[in-house]
Amino acid sequence: MSNNYQEKIIALWIVFLLGTLFHTQLGLMPLFHGLNVIESHTVKSINQISGIMWLMLGFFALPILAIIATVFTDNRRYRVIHFGLTVFYSVLNFIHLVVDVLLPQVIWYQITLMLLLFLIGLLLNLVAFQWMKAPLRDHHRVPERLA
Template sequence: MATNYQIKIVALWVVFLLGTLFHTQLGLMPLFHGLNVIESQRATNINDISAIMWLMLGFFVLPMLAIIATVFNDSKRYKQVHFGLTIVYSILNFIHLLLDLLLPQVIWYQITLMVLLFLIGLLLNLVAFQWMKTPSRNYPSSEHLPTST
């Protein structure tokens, strides 16, 4: 069976996004039981956290766009950019994991989920790297071009 890297990448991005959403939901679950959630600092109004909300939006939107672009784009340049994006996300996940470990109250189910997300990210790095090394179907490499005699 032929390896379809694009399908693997889309599946890994979807799993990553679902895990990230679940990470956020787990952080809010205490609210449903009348408990407080852990906060880094108290905001007095929505403008205080506006920048954080925009960063979170970007963090979720970039993988969504990567999913769409991966389905429709097979160019060498896109594969390189996409691989770079997966590396950035792995670095951000690792930093997030470390910061979660430095919280005054370590929540181990969140740490477990973050480790899983980090490992999924590493697998995404590997598959994206493998895809980047394959020749594009739409843009053949020079080794596949006919030579003149």
């Protein structure tokens, strides 16, 4: 197994984002079956949920930015910040999982998906931790076969 942590981290973040998007999509599936979904476009309703929408944007945007930063950054400080970000997301996923289980009507396919996302997050924690502890690459060193 290779030690290209950056590639593994990027792949795991992408899988996580796809799973999160699917989680959101599952909540909208009743629309495709003709079931009633409360929808309101009044100014009052939009103002009430605008904070939630900004939080959702941040929740999706941070992993996207982490993917870009992981492609272009390989320094110790970023590795530590990135590991902290992965732990933060695991904590949020765990809280989300617990809250979903405590709802009056438990939707088990959503719980199963949230559990899968939580486990992917733990794997991301592990790989991010390994990358954080790995030695930095020396990009200025001349390869031995050329020296």
